[in-house]
Amino acid sequence: EAQVTQNPRYLITVTGKKLTVTCSQNMNHEYMSWYRQDPGLGLRQIYYSMNVEVTDKGDVPEGYKVSRKEKRNFPLILESPSPNQTSLYFCASSWGVGNQPQHFGDGTRLSIL
Amino acid sequence: GQSLEQPSEVTAVEGAIVQINCTYQTSGFYGLSWYQQHDGGAPTFLSYNALDGLEETGRFSSFLSRSDSYGYLLLQELQMKDSASYFCAVIYNQGGKLIFGQGTELSVKP
Numbered sequence: 719e720a721q722v723t724q725n726p727r728y729l730i731t732v733t734g735k736k737l738t739v740t741c742s743q744n745m746n747h748e749y750m751s752w753y754r755q756d757p758g759l760g761l762r763q764i765y766y767s768m769n770v771e772v773t774d775k776g777d778v779p780e781g782y783k784v785s786r787k788e789k790r791n792f793p794l795i796l797e798s799p800s801p802n803q804t805s806l807y808f809c810a811s812s813w814g815v816g817n818q819p820q821h822f823g824d825g826t827r828l829s830i831l
Numbered sequence: 832g833q834s835l836e837q838p839s840e841v842t843a844v845e846g847a848i849v850q851i852n853c854t855y856q857t858s859g860f861y862g863l864s865w866y867q868q869h870d871g872g873a874p875t876f877l878s879y880n881a882l883d884g885l886e887e888t889g890r891f892s893s894f895l896s897r898s899d900s901y902g903y904l905l906l907q908e909l910q911m912k913d914s915a916s917y918f919c920a921v922i923y924n925q926g927g928k929l930i931f932g933q934g935t936e937l938s939v940k941p
């Protein structure tokens with residue numbers, strides 16, 4: 719089954735404790751992207767990647783890192799999480815951009831205390 | 832900066848037609864997409880317009896006017912299951928940078 723898998727689905731942690739949210743897709747998609755969703759703000763792009771070893775900043779990259787060492791994986795790293803990073807996070811992938819539909823993972827709800 | 836505007840909420844009755852508008856101000860433009868999101872769920876792709884005009888996919892249609900920086904999503908024969916949030920999104924650089932609107936919550940009443 720074609721899918722984008724994010725882990726964990728839920729996480730409660732404390733300020734400053736490094737964490738990684740994994741994202742994996744099995745569709746051989748080239749484009750992958752991370753978003754955060756906050757009430758009233760819609761989805762905001764954090765980072766995106768057009769292909770292996772190619773990543774770029776979205777609108778809200780501060781406090782996040784990503785890597786794209788393999789086509790299928792695009793982990794989101796919070797080196798020193800802070801409470802303002804408490805949010806719902808989505809990973810998405812597609813063949814390209816534009817008319818290629820982005821397939822979203824089920825989301826990861828992060829709470830930083 | 833980049834911005835998209837869409838109404839925060841719309842209410843309609845079952846069987847009716849509803850239009851959700853989206854206006855954008857971005858430094859570049861490569862296309863306008865629409866996504867549907869049910870409460871707590873993942874967004875799902877509905878449609879995409881890169882050129883002016885109407886794109887039809889079943890009960891859903893999407894329109895774009897690049898000269899007016901404006902698009903809309905048209906939902907026909909509304910069903911209760913169409914109650915959800917709808918987001919427009921603009922791709923504004925070739926590399927895939929995009930911005931989403933804040934979302935329109937559609938409530939379909941019996």
